[in-house]
Amino acid sequence: ALTAPAHSAAASEFLSRAPHGHLIGGSWQAAGETFDTLDPATGKVLAAVARGDAATVDRAVAAARNALETGAWPAMTPMDRAKLLWAIADKLEAHIDELAELETLDQGKPLYVGRWAEIPGAINQFRFFGGLANQIEGKSIPTSVNYQPPGKEVFAYTVKEPVGVVAAIVPWNSPLVLTAMKLAPALAAGCTVVLKPAEDTSLTAIRLLELMIEAGLPAGTVNLVTGFGRDCGAALAAHPGVDKIAFTGSTATGRAIIDAAKGNFKRLTLELGGKSPVVILPDADLAMAIPGAANAIYFNGGQVCVAGSRLYVHDSVFDQVVAGIAAVAQGMVLGHGLDQGTQMGPLVSQHHAAKVAQYIADGRKAGASVIAGGETAGPNASFITPTVLTDVTPDMAVVREEIFGPVVVAQRYSDLDEVVRAGNDSEYGLAASIWTESLSYAHRLAKRLRAGTVWINTHSMYDASLPIGGMKQSGWGRDSGVGALDNYLETKTVCAVI
Numbered sequence: 001a002l003t004a005p006a007h008s009a010a011a012s013e014f015l016s017r018a019p020h021g022h023l024i025g026g027s028w029q030a031a032g033e034t035f036d037t038l039d040p041a042t043g044k045v046l047a048a049v050a051r052g053d054a055a056t057v058d059r060a061v062a063a064a065r066n067a068l069e070t071g072a073w074p075a076m077t078p079m080d081r082a083k084l085l086w087a088i089a090d091k092l093e094a095h096i097d098e099l100a101e102l103e104t105l106d107q108g109k110p111l112y113v114g115r116w117a118e119i120p121g122a123i124n125q126f127r128f129f130g131g132l133a134n135q136i137e138g139k140s141i142p143t144s145v146n147y148q149p150p151g152k153e154v155f156a157y158t159v160k161e162p163v164g165v166v167a168a169i170v171p172w173n174s175p176l177v178l179t180a181m182k183l184a185p186a187l188a189a190g191c192t193v194v195l196k197p198a199e200d201t202s203l204t205a206i207r208l209l210e211l212m213i214e215a216g217l218p219a220g221t222v223n224l225v226t227g228f229g230r231d232c233g234a235a236l237a238a239h240p241g242v243d244k245i246a247f248t249g250s251t252a253t254g255r256a257i258i259d260a261a262k263g264n265f266k267r268l269t270l271e272l273g274g275k276s277p278v279v280i281l282p283d284a285d286l287a288m289a290i291p292g293a294a295n296a297i298y299f300n301g302g303q304v305c306v307a308g309s310r311l312y313v314h315d316s317v318f319d320q321v322v323a324g325i326a327a328v329a330q331g332m333v334l335g336h337g338l339d340q341g342t343q344m345g346p347l348v349s350q351h352h353a354a355k356v357a358q359y360i361a362d363g364r365k366a367g368a369s370v371i372a373g374g375e376t377a378g379p380n381a382s383f384i385t386p387t388v389l390t391d392v393t394p395d396m397a398v399v400r401e402e403i404f405g406p407v408v409v410a411q412r413y414s415d416l417d418e419v420v421r422a423g424n425d426s427e428y429g430l431a432a433s434i435w436t437e438s439l440s441y442a443h444r445l446a447k448r449l450r451a452g453t454v455w456i457n458t459h460s461m462y463d464a465s466l467p468i469g470g471m472k473q474s475g476w477g478r479d480s481g482v483g484a485l486d487n488y489l490e491t492k493t494v495c496a497v498i
């Protein structure tokens with residue numbers, strides 16, 4: 001039987017304070033109605049969390065509106081806002097082990113994923129956008145109007161203003177870093193926020209807000225409402241007091257968000273699903289490409305929006321690559337995320353693991369061969385063994401739909417045009433990777449693949465400075481990078497006759 005190793009004192013202290021309430025206008029509320037958040041590896045209850053509803057959302061939006069109109073945050077100098085974002089980053093860094101542990105407990109991921117990739121990634125978001133807080137500039141613009149009164153001139157300029165109250169709605173796969181991707185640029189722009197984490201993973205959002213307040217974030221600047229998507233999330237997305245929704249989640253929910261935003265024409269950025277191709281050319285360095293392609297799909301149990309879930313391998317190396325990835329899959333150590341040697345944890349919930357298992361079963365039925373994995377395991381039936389499917393055809397659900405688990409479908413190709421067509425044959429366009437020693441092929445292929453990010457000889461490499469987001473049904477707009485600040489700004493033109 002699989003048991004959770006003992007929690008650290010810091011994590012135990014945090015969990016012992018449950019039930020955790022909402023944060024509204026700078027004060028933690030009594031929890032009221034709650035729901036349990038579970039350790040997905042064991043199925044045991046970790047803590048009770050407040051279950052928000054439309055009335056909670058109303059109060060949180062009102063607090064964010066009030067903070068926008070009369071609060072300290074928008075009135076602060078840009079340099080003071082920058083200093084606070086850096087202070088938040090320092091605070092998170094001081095609590096990095098605790099945050100990584102809570103993320104593992106709540107989400108299941110191996111500790112090293114949070115400790116060395118995702119929590120540092122969240123910290124970098126606050127540092128990066130802190131650095132941009134005092135670089136929000138307008139322009140003075142020459143005009144050619146010919147009807148100004150004689151003897152007068154036209155003087156015109158633009159200013160950038162915060163878009164207003166932002167609803168940040170985030171998923172469960174990488175909770176803290178995806179939250180930071182919304183909060184850091186929104187705050188740098190001078191917005192106020194209502195944050196709603198995913199119902200499966202509320203814990204690091206709660207701890208983040210505690211730490212942000214300790215760092216000195218003024219009351220009401222960021223409000224937190226925990227709860228379910230169907231009621232609490234839907235109420236937030238439709239709320240007329242919200243000016244902008246910054247959403248990361250599935251394409252299906254993205255569509256519901258578009259509908260909910262219509263009423264008052266909310267601004268939207270949508271970071272949605274993917275089915276990203278990994279293309280291995282005949283000249284690839286296989287010592288790098290095989291572990292690279294395996295990592296592209298098995299990192300975080302495949303619960304990564306950009307996961308390399310469609311593998312296209314040139315005929316000449318297909319058997320070798322598939323055998324190599326199957327060997328990596330079979331050698332992976334599955335276990336509780338807090339166990340030192342664990343390479344893959346459980347999926348986020350038993351419910352999600354059952355969905356992934358259903359995809360594998362349907363793929364089998366449709367004629368796919370399971371070369372590795374394909375099993376459900378663990379005391380909570382929440383583990384899926386790393387899986388490789390071959391003998392798939394482009395029309396199968398396992399090839400077309402986002403499974404969001406450790407399942408790769410491997411297909412062969414024989415020429416470049418064929419792999420471009422196959423790679424682009426998807427409603428998604430989030431990411432792709434190309435594995436080759438030829439710079440020329442790499443860049444020519446990078447140009448032809450319809451994806452928001454193309455990696456060459458790597459996959460899933462992120463940085464706060466690199467725009468990330470999707471073409472086609474993978475979303476609207478980009479998170480990260482200098483341009484993401486504009487997601488949270490409106491341009492105002494001031495035109496004067498002087």
Ligand code: NAD
Binds near residue numbers: 249251257305
């Ligand atoms: P989800 O769409 O089910 O939920 C995301 C968030 O939306 C949660 O907080 C949920 O409570 C909320 N929600 C659900 N229904 C809602 C509604 N009707 N109105 C408002 N809010 C609602 O997604 P998930 O299963 O939590 O996350 C996995 C998905 O996220 C995958 O599709 C993955 O590809 C995507 N994702 C995309 C990116 C990216 O950058 N493009 C990054 C990570 C994850």
